[in-house]
Amino acid sequence: MKNKKLLNYSDYLQLNKLLESQSLMSDKNGQKAHDEMLFIIIHQTYELWFKQIIHELDLVGHLFSQKTIDESKVSNAVLKLNRIIEIQKILIDQIRVLETMTAMDFLEFRDYLFPSSGFQSSQFRIIENRLGLHQRDRLSYMNKNYKDAIKDDEKDLVNTSESVKSIFDLLERWLERTPFLSFEGFDFWEKYSESVTTLLKEEENLIRNRPNQSGEELEFNLKSHKNTVSSFQAFLSSEKHEELINKGEKRLSHKATKAALLIFLYRDEPILHSPFNLLSKLMDIDELFTNWRQRHATMVHRMIGGKIGTGGSSGHKYLRSAAQKHKIFSDLSDLSTFFIKRSALPKLPKNIKNSLGYYHQS
Ligand code: HEM
Structure with missing residues (x-):
C-alpha cells in the first residue's frame, strides 16, 4: 500500500486525452479560425451528454426488462428519466453559446468541414433508436438510409440499438400487463364507455338548446x-384501433392505450402516481427533443441561410421536417382528446380502491 500512487484529478479524468482532442481543421490548412475551437468544444460536450443519456436509457431499459416491475423500479426509472430531462434543457440552452459565433465567423472554417455533419452522430441515432423512433417514421433524404452516413466501425452499435427492445416497446409491454383494467365487478373500459356515451348525449342536448343560435350555426x-x-x-x-395501427396513424396497442388512459384519469390514486410520472416524463423527453x-434548425437557418448542409441535406428545411416527424410518444399526448372531467369519471368501488396495489409479472 505504501508505494501506491495517489489518485490525481487529471489522471482520474484522463484530462491529457480530453484536452488534447481539439484539432482545428482551419489550423491544419494554415488559416487558423479562432471560433473553430468553440465549434469543436460544443460538439464534444454534446457527445459527452449523449453518452450520459445512453447510460441512463440502458438502466431504464434494464429495469423494464425485468420479470417483475415493482414500485421501486418504476420510481428509479422516473428519477433517471428526469435526469435526461435536465440534460436536455442544457442541450437546448447550449445553442445560445454557439450563437455567439456569427455566420461570417463560421464561414472562416465551414469549407474545411465537408462532408462531415451532425447527421453522422451515431450516439444521436442510438438515442433515437433506444427511445423507440420507428424506422418507418424516419425522414430520409436523397433516398438514403440514415445508417449510410454512419462510420463503418460505429455501425454495429447503431444496428444493436435498432434490434434491442426500445423504451417504447418496453413501455407498451408493461402497460399491457397492468392489472388495473379489470377487477371483479368493475370493468374500466365498459364503465368508461358508458360515461362517454352519457357525456356526449349531454353535449348534444346542450348544442341543440343553445339560445340565439342561427340554423347555420346549429348545423x-x-x-x-x-x-x-x-x-x-x-x-x-x-x-378500428388496429386499422389505424396498420395505416401507421397509431402505434401503441389498444390494450396498452387503455391502460395509459386509466393511469392518466385516475392519477390521483396514490398507487398511480409513479406510473403517471413515468408517462409524463416520457412525453417531456419527446417534447424536449x-x-x-426546432432550436437547432433555427440556429442553422441563421448560420447558413438557405445553403445545403455539409452532410448534403436541404439544411434547415430538412431539420424542420425532422422536428415535425421524429416523435416517439405522440400516442400518449393524443390521449388528452379522450380525457373526461373528474366529476364524470366512473367511481371506483371501495374494495378496488383498497386493493389498488400494483405488481407486474410476465
Ligand atoms: C454552426 C453550427 C451547426 C450547423 C450549421 C449545423 C447544420 C446542420 C445541418 C445542415 C444538418 C442536416 C444534415 C446536413 O445536411 O448536414 C445538421 C444535422 C444535425 N446536426 Fe447540426 N449543425 C450545427 C451544430 C450542431 C451541433 C452543436 C450539434 C450537436 C451535436 C449538431 C447536431 C446535429 C445532429 C444530431 C444532426 C442530425 C439531425 C437529424 O437528422 O435529425 N449540430 N446540422
Missing part, C-alpha cells in the same frame, strides 16, 4: 359534435 355545431362522436367510437373499438430539433 355547424352538430357536425363538429358528430366528428367528436366518431373519434370516440373509433377510440373505443379495438378493431422536438424543442432541441
